[in-house]
Amino acid sequence: MWFTKKKEARSKKYFSDEWVREWKGALEKSEHYKVKGKDWNASVLLRMEPPSTALKKAESIGFYLDLQYGECHDLRYAKKADKDLAEVILKADEATWLKLIEQKKDPAMMILKGSLKLEKGSLVMLTNQKEAAKALLQTAPSYGKEELDEEYISETVDKIPARKEHTSFNTTKRGLNFESFPMKLFQKAKQFGIWDPSAINFEKDREDWKKLSEEEKTIIIHLSSLFMAGEEAVTLDLLPLIQTISKEGRLEEEIFLTSFLWEEAKHTEFFSRFVNEVFVERPDFEHFHKPFYKKLFYRQLPEDLNRLYTDSSPMAQLKASGTYNMIVEGTLAETGYEAYHKMLKENDLLHGLQDGIIKLKQDESRHIAYGLYLINRLLDDNPDCKEPFEKHLEELLDDATNVIHEIFEPYDVVPFGLEKEWFLNYAIKQFQQRIDKLGIY
Numbered sequence: 001m002w003f004t005k006k007k008e009a010r011s012k013k014y015f016s017d018e019w020v021r022e023w024k025g026a027l028e029k030s031e032h033y034k035v036k037g038k039d040w041n042a043s044v045l046l047r048m049e050p051p052s053t054a055l056k057k058a059e060s061i062g063f064y065l066d067l068q069y070g071e072c073h074d075l076r077y078a079k080k081a082d083k084d085l086a087e088v089i090l091k092a093d094e095a096t097w098l099k100l101i102e103q104k105k106d107p108a109m110m111i112l113k114g115s116l117k118l119e120k121g122s123l124v125m126l127t128n129q130k131e132a133a134k135a136l137l138q139t140a141p142s143y144g145k146e147e148l149d150e151e152y153i154s155e156t157v158d159k160i161p162a163r164k165e166h167t168s169f170n171t172t173k174r175g176l177n178f179e180s181f182p183m184k185l186f187q188k189a190k191q192f193g194i195w196d197p198s199a200i201n202f203e204k205d206r207e208d209w210k211k212l213s214e215e216e217k218t219i220i221i222h223l224s225s226l227f228m229a230g231e232e233a234v235t236l237d238l239l240p241l242i243q244t245i246s247k248e249g250r251l252e253e254e255i256f257l258t259s260f261l262w263e264e265a266k267h268t269e270f271f272s273r274f275v276n277e278v279f280v281e282r283p284d285f286e287h288f289h290k291p292f293y294k295k296l297f298y299r300q301l302p303e304d305l306n307r308l309y310t311d312s313s314p315m316a317q318l319k320a321s322g323t324y325n326m327i328v329e330g331t332l333a334e335t336g337y338e339a340y341h342k343m344l345k346e347n348d349l350l351h352g353l354q355d356g357i358i359k360l361k362q363d364e365s366r367h368i369a370y371g372l373y374l375i376n377r378l379l380d381d382n383p384d385c386k387e388p389f390e391k392h393l394e395e396l397l398d399d400a401t402n403v404i405h406e407i408f409e410p411y412d413v414v415p416f417g418l419e420k421e422w423f424l425n426y427a428i429k430q431f432q433q434r435i436d437k438l439g440i441y
């Protein structure tokens with residue numbers, strides 16, 4: 001009871017007249033914001049929908065901020081008419097704004113997660129200015145708890161012992177469960193996953209290649225380099241997860257995972273064949289692997305998957321699947337393949353490459369579906385892991401969006417009409433759909 005009263009008292013203070021004045025004063029004085037916000041020159045409307053009691057009292061829809069190069073020229077309650085005036089409008093409910101203010105959550109991340117909506121303005125500009133947005137919200141008066149930064153679950157090392165003998169068999173004891181989701185995925189894998197990269201004809205692709213400009217060749221080499229290494233990484237790093245599932249005796253899941261690894265191996269073969277058969281000379285592929293790409297594919301993925309050799313706890317499995325299925329496959333690869341295929345189709349180019357990508361996308365959708373199944377199962381059995389799992393995804397999603405920024409960095413105008421905004425929007429949409437299915441956040 002005491003706790004409830006205290007909470008009520010705290011929420012009454014927020015968004016009041018006094019709170020707005022206090023925020024304005026803090027923002028005007030903040031040296032940190034002056035530095036982080038030095039490139040921000042736009043008026044912002046922070047909308048609260050539905051409005052809190054304090055806002056209703058003030059007949060306001062949120063807060064209007066006039067921000068110019070690190071200086072705050074105005075911060076006041078916003079009226080409906082400010083919707084036309086503001087260059088950027090962000091909308092969220094009261095709970096989300098409190099989360100941003102009290103727990104100092106990253107606003108760019110909340111947009112990606114879908115709880116903060118960008119109603120007006122450019123997502124690219126906002127993700128470029130995410131440090132300014134963070135610094136801005138940090139100056140808002142907070143009466144609550146700061147970031148809950150303690151680890152909820154200690155990183156217990158949980159080693160499943162190697163199997164010394166079989167005491168019985170799933171097939172003879174209970175029978176194989178053909179109705180289980182992994183077995184259904186396995187049936188689909190046998191139906192749609194049987195395609196042969198060596199049967200794809202790249203003859204027309206070779207002809208197309210000769211006609212491309214240097215800039216067009218560069219972007220195709222660039223994207224192919226990211227996909228080729230990415231497919232190799234997921235081929236090399238899947239094994240510890242399969243081993244963990246096998247040790248737990250989950251036969252149906254292991255059966256599906258045999259097709260999963262086989263398909264990743266074919267994807268690696270497919271890109272290697274394409275570049276060998278189409279590119280006249282072998283370019284320096286690794287030149288296109290920039291810091292955030294390296295962070296995710298060279299380090300994070302092997303680290304999170306290979307941890308399972310020594311720690312197969314539910315949290316370690318969640319981290320592995322979160323990195324592999326949710327971020328690498330579900331956010332980056334899916335976005336990349338969709339954009340790559342769209343670009344080739346619209347320009348009527350490289351039909352062999354197009355064919356392979358269509359097949360590969362089907363395979364990937366089964367991999368992601370399995371990942372969601374696994375994460376759901378783990379979270380259902382271990383609800384305490386939810387919070388640290390969200391935190392893990394949050395960090396990696398930030399890296400994934402930085403990979404997208406990194407891809408576009410070298411180009412003033414990207415050939416074939418590729419757009420960063422499209423990439424970011426698609427990646428966010430995919431991520432949001434997945435977390436909706438998982439019911440997290």
Ligand SMILES: [Fe+2]
Nearest residue numbers: 231263264267
């Ligand atoms: Fe793949």
Ligand SMILES: [Fe+2]
Nearest residue numbers: 264329364367
């Ligand atoms: Fe995959």
